[in-house]
Amino acid sequence: MSLLNSILEYNQSFVSNKEYKQYQTSKNPNKKAVLFTCMDTRLQDLGTKALGFNNGDLKVVKNAGAIITHPYGSTMRSLLVAIYALGAEEIIIMGHKDCGMGSIDVEEVKKTMKQRGIKDETFETLSHSGINVNHFLEGFSNVIERVEHNIDIVYNHPLFDKTVPVHGLVIDPATGELELVRDGYKLQQ
Ligand SMILES: [Zn+2]
Structure with missing residues (x-):
């Protein structure tokens, strides 16, 4: 069963069993x-x-x-x-x-993005629009x-x-x- 289907199925019993009552707050x-x-x-x-x-x-x-x-x-x-x-x-x-x-490796993340279909031109277009992807993704x-x-x-x-x-x-x-x-x-x- 997909995650979404299991969520929806679980939710039906959650609601019908009134399990929400224990979480009610303002x-x-x-x-x-x-x-x-x-x-x-x-x-x-x-x-x-x-x-x-x-x-x-x-x-x-x-x-x-x-x-x-x-x-x-x-x-x-x-x-x-x-x-x-x-x-x-x-x-x-x-x-x-x-x-x-x-510990995020920005170059590694960009490599994964490219492997998943993000094109080099996209990085170039963003760069020309003033968006530095390295800066956008960087951690600390x-x-x-x-x-x-x-x-x-x-x-x-x-x-x-x-x-x-x-x-x-x-x-x-x-x-x-x-x-x-x-x-x-x-x-x-
Ligand atoms: Zn964290």
Whole structure:
């Protein structure tokens, strides 16, 4: 059975057995916080459980590497909306050890793209349009610096309310152990 079919089949019994009842919560986060972290599979549950959060406690924003790529991109917009419209009062930015984006080989990714049919001309066209694919795909080498850089982007954003604490953490995806990078209460103005 394909993944999609198994999803749809499972869903029918999930709904008819009213299993959704255990997950019912409001759209505002109980712990009044928004967590921005990596899409790593190892963090799917661990990334909230190791911090003591349960269903309904948080807004969670994720992407590859927990990288804010642009101050006016979708991640920053999500964080701002969480604060101004959805009841979040604190931001937690959490990178992790052994991140796939920390070791990403951009040339290898481009090679795989070409093997799967992306043409050389496409890279050239993008380059002429001012899009540097290497820059677009690049990761980072130091997760602590990356978390600090994210915090700086948020904290210095013209639309950000500087009374909102922005905390920085790094999690070990094997044990869930946290390292404190930045205590956001000390940043507030
Ligand atoms: Zn990661």
